[in-house]
Amino acid sequence: MAATRIDDKIRRSDALSKARGEAKYVSDYFFDGMLYAMMLRSTEARADIVGITHPVLPEGYYFITADDIPENGVNSLHMIGKDWRCFASGDVKYVGETIGLFVGPSRAVLKSLVENTKVEYAVKEAAVSIDDAIAVKGGAILPEKDNDVMCQLYCQKGREMDDVFKDADMTLSETFETGFQEHVHLETNGAIVTEEGDSYVFYISAQCPFYVRKSVAGLLGLPLDKVIVRQTVTGGAFGGKEHFPDVLAGPLLVAESKIHKPIKLIFDREEDMEFSVKRHPSKVIYKSAIKDGKLIGTKGTIYYNCGAYLSASYVVLQRGVFHANGVYDIPNTYLEGYGMATNTFPSDAFRGFGAPQTLFAIEMHMSHIARRLGIDPADFKKSMFIKKGGETVTNGHVVEEVMLNDMFDNIAKESDYYRKSREYGYGSGRGIGVSFYNHGGAFTGNGEQAIIKAHARLKKSGEKVTIEVGSTEMGQGFQTSLRKIAATVLEIPIEDVDYPNPDTSIVPDSGPTAASRSTMVVGKLIERCAIEMKERWNEGDFSVEKEYEHPEGFPWDQETFRGDAYLGYGWGAAIVELEIDRRTNEVLVKGVWTSHEIGKAIDELIVHGQINGGVIQSLGYASMEKMENKNGHFKQTSMSDYVIPTSMDFPKQYYHIQENPYQFGPFGAKGMGELVFNGVDAAYVDALERAIGKEVYKIPLPPEDIEEALENA
Amino acid sequence: MLDNKISFTLNGKKVEFIGDPLRRLIDTLREDFGLTGVKEGCGEGECGACSVIKDGKLVTSCIIPMGSVAGSDIWTIEGIRDTELGAIIIEAFADGGAVQCGFCIPGMVLASYVLLSEKTNPSELEIREAISGNICRCTGYDLIVESIRLADSRRRGV
Numbered sequence: 004m005a006a007t008r009i010d011d012k013i014r015r016s017d018a019l020s021k022a023r024g025e026a027k028y029v030s031d032y033f034f035d036g037m038l039y040a041m042m043l044r045s046t047e048a049r050a051d052i053v054g055i056t057h058p059v060l061p062e063g064y065y066f067i068t069a070d071d072i073p074e075n076g077v078n079s080l081h082m083i084g085k086d087w088r089c090f091a092s093g094d095v096k097y098v099g100e101t102i103g104l105f106v107g108p109s110r111a112v113l114k115s116l117v118e119n120t121k122v123e124y125a126v127k128e129a130a131v132s133i134d135d136a137i138a139v140k141g142g143a144i145l146p147e148k149d150n151d152v153m154c155q156l157y158c159q160k161g162r163e164m165d166d167v168f169k170d171a172d173m174t175l176s177e178t179f180e181t182g183f184q185e186h187v188h189l190e191t192n193g194a195i196v197t198e199e200g201d202s203y204v205f206y207i208s209a210q211c212p213f214y215v216r217k218s219v220a221g222l223l224g225l226p227l228d229k230v231i232v233r234q235t236v237t238g239g240a241f242g243g244k245e246h247f248p249d250v251l252a253g254p255l256l257v258a259e260s261k262i263h264k265p266i267k268l269i270f271d272r273e274e275d276m277e278f279s280v281k282r283h284p285s286k287v288i289y290k291s292a293i294k295d296g297k298l299i300g301t302k303g304t305i306y307y308n309c310g311a312y313l314s315a316s317y318v319v320l321q322r323g324v325f326h327a328n329g330v331y332d333i334p335n336t337y338l339e340g341y342g343m344a345t346n347t348f349p350s351d352a353f354r355g356f357g358a359p360q361t362l363f364a365i366e367m368h369m370s371h372i373a374r375r376l377g378i379d380p381a382d383f384k385k386s387m388f389i390k391k392g393g394e395t396v397t398n399g400h401v402v403e404e405v406m407l408n409d410m411f412d413n414i415a416k417e418s419d420y421y422r423k424s425r426e427y428g429y430g431s432g433r434g435i436g437v438s439f440y441n442h443g444g445a446f447t448g449n450g451e452q453a454i455i456k457a458h459a460r461l462k463k464s465g466e467k468v469t470i471e472v473g474s475t476e477m478g479q480g481f482q483t484s485l486r487k488i489a490a491t492v493l494e495i496p497i498e499d500v501d502y503p504n505p506d507t508s509i510v511p512d513s514g515p516t517a518a519s520r521s522t523m524v525v526g527k528l529i530e531r532c533a534i535e536m537k538e539r540w541n542e543g544d545f546s547v548e549k550e551y552e553h554p555e556g557f558p559w560d561q562e563t564f565r566g567d568a569y570l571g572y573g574w575g576a577a578i579v580e581l582e583i584d585r586r587t588n589e590v591l592v593k594g595v596w597t598s599h600e601i602g603k604a605i606d607e608l609i610v611h612g613q614i615n616g617g618v619i620q621s622l623g624y625a626s627m628e629k630m631e632n633k634n635g636h637f638k639q640t641s642m643s644d645y646v647i648p649t650s651m652d653f654p655k656q657y658y659h660i661q662e663n664p665y666q667f668g669p670f671g672a673k674g675m676g677e678l679v680f681n682g683v684d685a686a687y688v689d690a691l692e693r694a695i696g697k698e699v700y701k702i703p704l705p706p707e708d709i710e711e712a713l714e715n716a
Numbered sequence: 717m718l719d720n721k722i723s724f725t726l727n728g729k730k731v732e733f734i735g736d737p738l739r740r741l742i743d744t745l746r747e748d749f750g751l752t753g754v755k756e757g758c759g760e761g762e763c764g765a766c767s768v769i770k771d772g773k774l775v776t777s778c779i780i781p782m783g784s785v786a787g788s789d790i791w792t793i794e795g796i797r798d799t800e801l802g803a804i805i806i807e808a809f810a811d812g813g814a815v816q817c818g819f820c821i822p823g824m825v826l827a828s829y830v831l832l833s834e835k836t837n838p839s840e841l842e843i844r845e846a847i848s849g850n851i852c853r854c855t856g857y858d859l860i861v862e863s864i865r866l867a868d869s870r871r872r873g874v
Contacts, residue, residue, distance in 0.1 A: 018810035021818025022825055024753020024793035031752040187853050189757045189765055189819035238755075238819030239853050272758040478817025478854045608813040608859075615856030616816065642762040642851070650844040650857040 004496035007487060009670050012608065013497060015483045017476060021236075029193040029208045029235040034265035037195070040258060041113040041268075043103040043120055044278060045095035048129035048346035048635025049141060052094060055102065057120040064107035064116065067258040068092075075224035076257075080249045081217055087312035087349065089222055089253035095124070096144065096311035097346050098635040099278035104254040106266055129346035129635050133286045133306045136343035144311060144344040153309050154317035154342040156324060158564050160396050161335030167300035171292035175372055179289075179364035180701040183630035183637075184282035186353060187647050190238025192247060192279060193269035196255040202508075203259055204231045209248035210240045211515040212507050213473050218249035219256045230256070231508045240477040241620070242352030245517050246314050247280045277640045280351035281630060283307040283319055285360035287327070289368045292335075296376055298369075298387055300335035303327045305361060309342045310349035316342045319350075321447055323357035325568045326681075328396045329365035330407060330439045332389040336396050346635050352517060354620065354680045358442055363625075363702060366438045366685035371698055379424055380689060381437045385411065388439075399557075399567035403602075406661050407439055410576040410598035413659045418578045418596045430696020435580045436689025440682025443569025444674035445520035448559030451551055458511035459528035460548040461489060461536050468493060468536070470502040471546075473513040474525045479676050480609035481521050487605055488526050488669050492533035493540075511548060519573070519674025522605060523667070524551060530669040554667055571665050573678035574600040577618070577686040583694045588706035588713075590626060590691065596657040597683065602665035602673035610675060614658045617679030623648045625684035625702045722786045727751075727795025737783030742766045744782055745792060753793035753822045757851070764850030767823035768792050774830045774849070793822035796829055805829060805867045812863030816854035823850050828864045837868060 007013065020026040043057075043066075057066055069078050069092035078092060079085045091100045105116045128141030136144075136151035144151055161167070168174065194207040203225075209215055212232035220230045232252075237244065251268050258266055270279070285307050292300040305323055309316035324340040355362075373383035389395075391404050415421060420435060427433040445451055460471040470489060476482040482502045490497040513525045532547040539545065559566035580594040597618060604610040627646050631638040639645035664671025684702055691709070692698055699712045722733045726749065733744055745751040745768070754777055757765030761779040768777045769791040796802035805828045808814075815821050824847060831838060831846035838846070843864050844857070852860065 014810045015813070015815060017818065018815040019806065021815050022806040022809045022821050023797045024751075024822040026818055027752070028755070028819065030756065031746075033747075187851075189763065189817065189851065189853050190755070191757075237817065239817040241853070271756075272760070272763075480816065612813050612816055612855055612859050615858045616854045617856075619856035620853070641760055642758045643760060647851060647853065648856075649848050649851060650861065651848045653856075655840070655858050655861070656856065 004498060006494040007490040007497040009487060009491045009605065013487065013606065015480060015609065016486060017482060026236045028190055028238050029195060029206055030269050032195055032206055032235065034197060037265040037267055038106050038108055038262065039110045039113060040104050040106045040255060040266050041117050042101050043105060043117055045091060045098055045100040045102055047095055047124045047126050048098050048131065049127040050095050050124035052091065053123040053125055055120065055122050058116055061112065064105065064112065065258065065262055066103055066105055067254060067261060068103040071257050071261055072222055073224065076222045079221065080219065080253050081221055082246045082249060082314055083318065084313040087314060089257065097348050099348050101250065101254055104258050106258050106262060131345055131347055131632055131635055133284065133308050133343050136345045144346060151344040152341050153313060153344040154320055155340060156321060156564055157339040158324065158397050159337045160394060160398060164300060164302045164335065164337045167335045168292045170294050170299060172295065173293040173375065174291065175293065175375065176290040177368055177371060178700060179287045179367060181285045181360045181363055182703055183284050183632065184353060184624050184628055185276055185630050185645055186241045186243030188239030188241060188243055191270040191272055191275035192244065192251055194248060194251045194255055195265060195267045196259045197265040198259065198263060202229050202231050203256055204233065205252055206233050206235050207248050207252060208235055208237045208244060210244045210475055210477055210517060212475065212505050213512045214246060214515055215248055215252050216507050219252045222253055222256055223260055231506065233506045234475050234504045236504070237475060237477040241354045242356065243280060244477065245352040245515060247351060272642060273640050276645060277637050278348065280314065280349055282353035283309065283316065283350040283357065283360065287361055287364035289364060291368065291372060293372060298333055298372060301328070301333050303338040305338065305340040307342050307357065308345050308347065308350060310345055310347045312349045314349045314351045316350060318447065319352065319357035323361045325397060325443065325447065326358040327361040327365060329362055329369065330389055330441050330574065331387040332393045338396055347632050354617065355677045356518065359681050359684065362440045362681050363685050366682065367688060370689050381411065381420065384439055395568060397568045398565050402571055403665060404663060405574060406600050406663055407574055407576055410574065410600060410659065410661050414576055414578050414596040414598050417657050418580065418594060420578055423580065427693060429693055432585055432694055433582050434690035434692065434694030435578060436686045436693060438577050438682045438685035438689060440575045441572040442519060442674065442678035442681050444523045444571050444573060445569070446518050447568050448561055448566060449553060451524060452553035455514035455551065457514040457524055457528060457551040458548055459513050459525055459532060460511055460546055461529065461532040462546045463536060464544050466499060468495070468500045470500065470529060471510040472525055473505045473510050474521045475505060475516045477516065479613060480606065484522055484605040484609060485526060485529055489529050489533045492530055493537050519677045522669065522672050523674045526669040526672060527667065570667055571673050573673050573675050575678055575682050577683045579683065579686040579690045581690045581694060588709040592653050594654060595683065598659040598661055599675065599679060600661040600663050601675040601678065602668050603662055603671035604660050605670060605672050607660065610660060611658060613676060614679045615656055618656055618683045619648050619653060621680050621683040622653055622687055625687040625704065627703060627705050629703045629705055720783065722782050724785045724787060725789045727791055733782055735782065737781060739782045741777040741780040741782060741785055745777060751792045751794050755819055755822060757819065764823045764827065765820050767826045767850065769826055769830060774827050793825060796826060801832060801871060802829055804871045805832065808867035808870060809863045812866050813859040814855065814863035820850055820852045824852065824860055828867065832868055832871065836872065
């Protein structure tokens with residue numbers, strides 16, 4: 004077999020086993036004597052638990068609660084914070100909070116036990132929305148605080164805002180809102196716990212096996228290596244399996260310590276919709292100063308609805324703030340972000356990780372300013388693009404050449420943007436819209452160096468090489484891309500490189516599979532391992548392990564949020580064309596054109612698939628994916644209520660990949676998994692505004708919400 | 717509860733099921749026959765991950781009670797994957813980049829199989845309609861559509 008080269012067209016290594024139905028997802032594992040588990044959850048958003056009465060347990064059934072956590076353990080899931088309890092005890096803070104776990108052989112019996120258990124509550128007034136939290140409705144949720152601000156930050160670039168606004172010849176203040184979004188990974192959340200020797204072993208659908216281990220070991224006061232986590236083939240994640248698997252694994256571990264038999268917990272779709280993390284809803288207020296047709300300053304106040312526990316919210320909020328200027332070099336900015344605690348299910352990671360909310364808002368705001376100036380939004384936005392070396396909102400600098408002009412030229416030509424923009428005008432029922440966006444690769448600031456300290460290992464055995472990393476395949480193609488990087492450097496066929504799913508007792512911790520960091524950071528580590536292995540190839544069987552090294556000259560202060568927040572960005576440009584049926588407000592999308600700059604595509608077919616999928620998720624976010632929360636309960640609890648795009652909803656996409664090799668990535672590659680979600684929503688809404696001739700300030704916009712916008716206008 | 721004896725054909729073989737006629741077909745296939753290529757995505761017939769072919773038609777096995785399976789001819793991915801057309805579709809999916817997380821893919825393969833069994837050289841719209849009951853969260857569908865076209869070209873030898 005020939006040695007693999009980076010530009011070879013190859014097959015994904017997991018394609019056949021998945022298409023043949025042979026790949027084993029967690030629900031496909033069955034162990035001898037295996038029991039099932041079902042959660043007893045809170046039905047109140049905020050309440051004290053007065054009492055719990057469950058039916059008499061049949062032989063072989065168990066009910067596990069916080070009382071089963073041993074004295075040397077703590078009732079806490081160790082995520083970024085430690086506030087999220089494994090089991091609610093004394094009170095509940097959101098609908099769906101885990102109170103107990105029923106375990107036994109029959110799922111039908113477990114269901115009946117859950118349904119016939121009575122939890123008596125002393126119900127309190129709940130805060131559900133951002134506005135509720137600002138008003139501290141029902142009193143502060145957080146202990147020892149008199150407000151519901153769970154986390155906050157601010158950053159300033161340039162002059163004082165009051166001073167800037169004195170120079171303005173025009174100002175514009177606007178408020179934008181975005182809703183919850185549900186991941187709807189086709190595989191719901193699931194995990195199995197069992198025992199091997201004196202260790203506990205998890206089989207789990209998860210992005211971050213080492214997160215699970217860290218999160219749950221403390222429940223039993225265990226050293227980390229007594230918990231082994233094996234990632235099963237994961238049927239989609241999108242951030243929804245970053246921290247959330249901990250919420251399944253924690254109660255399972257406590258149950259296992261009592262029961263000592265394999266226990267399986269698989270959510271059905273209704274549970275997975277109603278009782279899982281979501282994208283943070285946002286409220287973003289921009290006030291901008293404009294002078295001589297230029298945006299000279301923007302003050303942004305950014306609120307994210309975090310739910311009852313911290314989870315990843317502070318980091319999500321930081322990313323939201325750091326992307327709040329979009330792709331623009333606004334000379335003066337003051338941005339403040341507030342993560343608000345509410346009595347909703349905790350919000351958490353979702354592809355884009357806080358960036359999509361502010362990027363949507365800034366894109367719409369820029370289009371609205373352009374309209375007031377009488378300039379085509381594309382031209383106004385182009386006039387403000389940040390450039391290489393330009394100062395970011397955290398007083399850092401853009402490290403790469405920004406190629407948005409070339410990228411826009413490509414899609415403008417393909418879509419005939421300018422002709423259509425002129426012809427369709429404003430309010431004709433047809434519209435073409437444009438958006439620009441970016442995404443900072445990897446962890447913020449020096450997080451990779453200070454917190455993650457990723458390791459990766461290559462192991463040689465005869466002529467075969469095994470990749471040992473904690474990074475996971477969840478559909479994004481990383482198991483193939485990483486093999487391709489290793490094989491290319493080693494000049495061997497990709498078939499000779501293996502990359503099994505991670506097992507925490509075997510592989511080093513490569514950091515989470517999140518933040519669009521895998522190719523850029525772990526890919527680079529494997530490239531470095533492979534370079535050394537290539538030099539030593541004739542030494543027989545050996546391993547090479549490398550640790551992340553931060554490039555020199557990129558200062559970051561995590562206390563003040565000043566410096567280079569990201570070492571490189573992916574960049575995107577999108578155009579959407581649509582028509583609206585004036586009678587029904589049904590929208591027909593006629594065309595979608597995108598260009599993305601990701602350094603270098605390690606595998607073009609995989610990148611193509613990521614672009615298509617991310618773009619459709621973003622169009623769903625803008626147009627149809629409505630998830631409402633009333634009194635702490637999500638209203639949409641099934642795939643018939645919460646509608647995601649089908650093959651009929653959007654046309655075939657035009658896509659363009661802009662090469663711009665990145666100095667710190669393997670073969671010039673940067674992150675791309677989140678970028679492709681980050682901005683097409685705004686192009687859709689820009690086109691919609693032009694079609695209906697009215698400005699709108701929120702997403703999602705299903706037909707009934709378009710109707711409402713038209714009535715309110 | 718009365719157990720019923722239900723006979724049907726599964727992947728070309730005569731089989732019997734003895735049990736609750738209200739048991740879901742998906743549970744029988746996955747748990748009694750070990751056919752775990754049948755995936756549960758939604759449990760309400762909306763997503764198509766549990767698709768099987770029943771008497772030549774694509775159906776969602778999560779909303780079919782065993783009682784209505786008596787005398788039927790049922791095919792799952794396990795029975796289709798090594799047929800001539802099934803193998804062509806699977807190879808085309810692998811070559812065309814149709815597979816990401818893979819959870820919807822066995823159902824997609826079966827939807828494609830039914831389409832290509834009925835039609836030669838289907839249009840893009842016909843392909844999109846044929847898979848419209850199969851939800852995919854990863855791909856945005858374009859590469860699945862193109863892979864089905866590729867499979868059609870290959871089986872026609874063009």
